[in-house]
Amino acid sequence: MQMSSTLTTDYFRELVHTETKLMNELCHKWTHIMDKESGINEEAIGHIRSTIGKTQLFINQRFKQFIGLVDDCELKRGPKETKVEDLQGFWDMIFYQIQDLHQSFQWLNQLKDNDWREPEVKPVVSKRAAKVVPKPNASKPIVRSKIREQILNLKNKKCEQTVEKNSSFGEKENQKLEISVNSEATKKLETKGIEKHCESMANSNVLKRTPLRVALKK
Known part of the structure; x- marks a missing residue:
């Protein structure tokens, strides 16, 4: 042709x-x-x-x-x-x-x-x-307008999908971290509660063994 x-x-x-x-x-x-x-x-x-x-x-x-x-x-x-x-x-x-x-x-x-x-x-x-x-004597054509815009839109769409994916991953990681922190705090509170209970029991035993209570028993 x-x-x-x-x-x-x-x-x-x-x-x-x-x-x-x-x-x-x-x-x-x-x-x-x-x-x-x-x-x-x-x-x-x-x-x-x-x-x-x-x-x-x-x-x-x-x-x-x-x-x-x-x-x-x-x-x-x-x-x-x-x-x-x-x-x-x-x-x-x-x-x-x-x-x-x-x-x-x-x-x-x-x-x-x-x-x-x-x-x-x-x-x-x-x-x-x-x-x-x-x-003849024409300058090198520049590809732009609608076609160029379509190509750029495809690239921008891929970038947005990447950012959304990273943001979603960050939110999930923050949720995991928050759960972990809450879990650790709960464990510490439970441990302190057990320690206070043990301390109370120990003090109670000391009171039971005072000289006065021993004398009364006799």
Whole structure:
């Protein structure tokens, strides 16, 4: 597919359309192989189903989300403006997953060529992102606005969960400490009570043995 010299919403729609068509064709191909070809072991069937499932989930979730951002950019809707540069940033982010799915289908080809026995080495996913030709003499696009905010919100949410977890742990530890202190105080009071009782008993015995009481007994 020929690349556009400028970033437009139509260009990104075409990217999604092309990738969606290719992924659906691969899913259809491997569904047919799984249903019609004999000699496929259960483990290989599991790999095929897993790859098809991940691909269909990606189409229904990520591509749908991306097209929604394209619509926001084109119609200038939403609480924050979505720029064309934002679309490029989001595409770069999901392109790693697209590459991973293509590599999974390539690995299924190797599995088939190897009589449905797993190859020793699986293909390594490339880490290069999709390249888009920017406008001539244009400065490097900055990914921000709605997409950047979504990423920061996820990070902040994780931090808040960590703080809440630590606070809850601190409260539990304080409760344990308070129970321990109360228990120690109770033990001390009980010990003092026993000591006073013993002391009282001892004094009572001393009184019983005074010379006067002995003389009276006689």
